[in-house]
Amino acid sequence: MVSGNNYHAYHNVRQRRFCYAQLYLSSILIFKFKQMIIEKINYWGVQNPGHIAHRSGGKALTYGELLQRSNAVAAFIREQLQDKEPKVPVAIRGHKESEMLIGFLGAVKSGHPYVPIDSSMPEERVEKIIQTSGATLVLDVEKISEITNSRFSEASAPSTSIGPDDPFYILFTSGSTGDPKGVVITRNNLESFVSWMVEEQKFSEQKEVFLNQAPFSFDLSVMDIYPCLVTGNTLVSITRDDVSNPAQLHKTLQAADLTVWVSTPSFAQLCLMEKTFQKKILPKLRKFLFCGETLTSKTAAILLERFDQSEIWNTYGPTEATVATSSIKITKEIIERYPFLPVGYPKPQCNIYIYDEHDQPLESEKLGQIIISGDNVSPGYLGRPDLTARSFFKIGDLPAYRTGDQGYLENNLLFFKGRMDNQIKLHGYRIELGDIESNLETLPGIRSAAVIMRQNNGTDDYLIAFIVDENSNQQTEFERTRTLKKSLAEKVPGYMVPKKFVFMSGHFPMTTNGKIDRKKLMASVK
Ligand code: AMP
Numbered sequence: 001m002v003s004g005n006n007y008h009a010y011h012n013v014r015q016r017r018f019c020y021a022q023l024y025l026s027s028i029l030i031f032k033f034k035q036m037i038i039e040k041i042n043y044w045g046v047q048n049p050g051h052i053a054h055r056s057g058g059k060a061l062t063y064g065e066l067l068q069r070s071n072a073v074a075a076f077i078r079e080q081l082q083d084k085e086p087k088v089p090v091a092i093r094g095h096k097e098s099e100m101l102i103g104f105l106g107a108v109k110s111g112h113p114y115v116p117i118d119s120s121m122p123e124e125r126v127e128k129i130i131q132t133s134g135a136t137l138v139l140d141v142e143k144i145s146e147i148t149n150s151r152f153s154e155a156s157a158p159s160t161s162i163g164p165d166d167p168f169y170i171l172f173t174s175g176s177t178g179d180p181k182g183v184v185i186t187r188n189n190l191e192s193f194v195s196w197m198v199e200e201q202k203f204s205e206q207k208e209v210f211l212n213q214a215p216f217s218f219d220l221s222v223m224d225i226y227p228c229l230v231t232g233n234t235l236v237s238i239t240r241d242d243v244s245n246p247a248q249l250h251k252t253l254q255a256a257d258l259t260v261w262v263s264t265p266s267f268a269q270l271c272l273m274e275k276t277f278q279k280k281i282l283p284k285l286r287k288f289l290f291c292g293e294t295l296t297s298k299t300a301a302i303l304l305e306r307f308d309q310s311e312i313w314n315t316y317g318p319t320e321a322t323v324a325t326s327s328i329k330i331t332k333e334i335i336e337r338y339p340f341l342p343v344g345y346p347k348p349q350c351n352i353y354i355y356d357e358h359d360q361p362l363e364s365e366k367l368g369q370i371i372i373s374g375d376n377v378s379p380g381y382l383g384r385p386d387l388t389a390r391s392f393f394k395i396g397d398l399p400a401y402r403t404g405d406q407g408y409l410e411n412n413l414l415f416f417k418g419r420m421d422n423q424i425k426l427h428g429y430r431i432e433l434g435d436i437e438s439n440l441e442t443l444p445g446i447r448s449a450a451v452i453m454r455q456n457n458g459t460d461d462y463l464i465a466f467i468v469d470e471n472s473n474q475q476t477e478f479e480r481t482r483t484l485k486k487s488l489a490e491k492v493p494g495y496m497v498p499k500k501f502v503f504m505s506g507h508f509p510m511t512t513n514g515k516i517d518r519k520k521l522m523a524s525v526k
Pocket residue numbers: 173219220290291292293294295314315316317318319320323343403405416418419425429430
């Protein structure tokens with residue numbers, strides 16, 4: 001049974017057509033004159049409802065379905081959260097199913113930001129995220145499916161929308177004390193990023209097919225989701241199953257007919273291990289967009305050789321400054337000139353500065369901390385004024401963020417030179433080593449833990465945990481390692497579980513200023 005007059009009205013087909021016509025006209029106006037993400041995506045649902053918006057795991061979702069089903073989710077959320085503050089986030093839980101996108105748009109249409117949670121996340125971590133975010137409603141893929149087949153299925157577009165400074169989504173990243181921290185991204189932040197991407201990359205409307213590699217809980221996925229959907233194009237997700245099966249991955253990529261590739265450089269390196277990964281399987285591919293970790297000149301050169309029809313773009317930025325802040329097209333000339341590739345020129349409405357340790361701006365070519373300032377900088381971490389105050393500040397009227405990255409500028413071209421702290425990137429995943437250490441130290445029998453990244457031929461390879469163990473018990477090191485890996489995997493995502501464990505007695509070697517001497521630890525393993 002339909003409840004409420006709103007839903008009743010939509011059983012009347014003529015009325016529905018009239019409403020669609022209204023939506024169509026207002027969408028055209030908004031589309032032409034304003035940068036409103038939701039309205040632009042709605043527009044394609046009316047303009048070309050049969051066009052495919054998303055493909056994943058053998059299923060397809062059209063723009064018409066995305067419009068109607070996200071309206072249904074919005075109506076459901078509004079009913080559920082009518083007494084709650086509009087800014088209370090809604091957690092959307094799943095993997096790469098289309099229902100995730102329906103949930104994201106549904107939440108925002110209902111006036112609430114969303115928190116994407118990947119289904120691979122261990123329960124304990126999910127609990128922490130939900131608690132920190134204050135989400136009182138968690139929608140998983142099954143629930144979203146159920147809502148869109150219920151009395152809400154015919155719901156109209158809700159009248160609530162989020163304001164320019166309201167949060168659009170909240171992404172949780174690794175935090176150094178063992179608790180994930182939620183980066184708030186406002187509608188303005190996202191619009192600033194998306195309008196830059198669409199303009200700079202000159203995506204055609206309704207002709208492109210974008211690759212979505214990153215899980216939706218990582219901000220790299222925002223680089224494909226929104227630039228793709230606002231231009232009425234098709235997003236193709238590769239799933240965990242695809243990644244774990246090279247033959248299936250190859251098939252999915254080939255069948256996708258991609259024109260725009262968005263991934264971490266690590267993922268492209270993985271694909272390049274297959275000799276067949278070349279122009280022949282992706283004949284229409286015209287762009288590779290990379291972000292999130294170092295793109296080596298070697299990887300870029302091989303890609304240019306194998307895909308001579310495609311451009312390669314290196315982009316740089318942290319989640320806190322909405323996906324990417326700088327970009328550069330990597331050509332043969334750039335590779336020849338800079339064996340260590342630059343990460344780009346700042347986007348419009350954004351300044352990049354290099355600061356010394358006293359927060360003073362440095363001259364060109366001097367190495368220091370990368371500071372980002374502009375309309376893409378987040379207002380801060382949800383519910384953590386302490387962490388926000390440490391990293392976010394103002395330069396003039398504009399918000400600014402201390403990245404913790406080291407780098408320098410050469411004629412406004414940015415070069416990234418590593419981290420100033422214990423945050424690392426492993427296969428594209430952002431990890432605070434302190435997050436793993438704190439979680440290890442909560443396990444029974446562990447006095448202290450230190451985690452380091454093992455390098456192989458200059459590239460990051462795997463994590464090693466050093467453990468000072470109270471448990472000099474009967475278990476062998478092999479058994480102890482197995483137990484610890486299992487217990488840790490119940491607390492942190494799989495990519496944060498170290499591959500190797502080294503057990504020590506006494507205490508860790510210390511530097512003169514009293515910190516764990518990670519270099520010595522590194523040197524102690526073969
Ligand atoms: P995330 O918040 O997961 O996007 O990670 C942001 C961090 O990834 C940055 O602070 C950098 O340390 C690193 N990063 C992002 N883009 C690049 C890039 N193009 N090259 C090297 N490192 C990068």
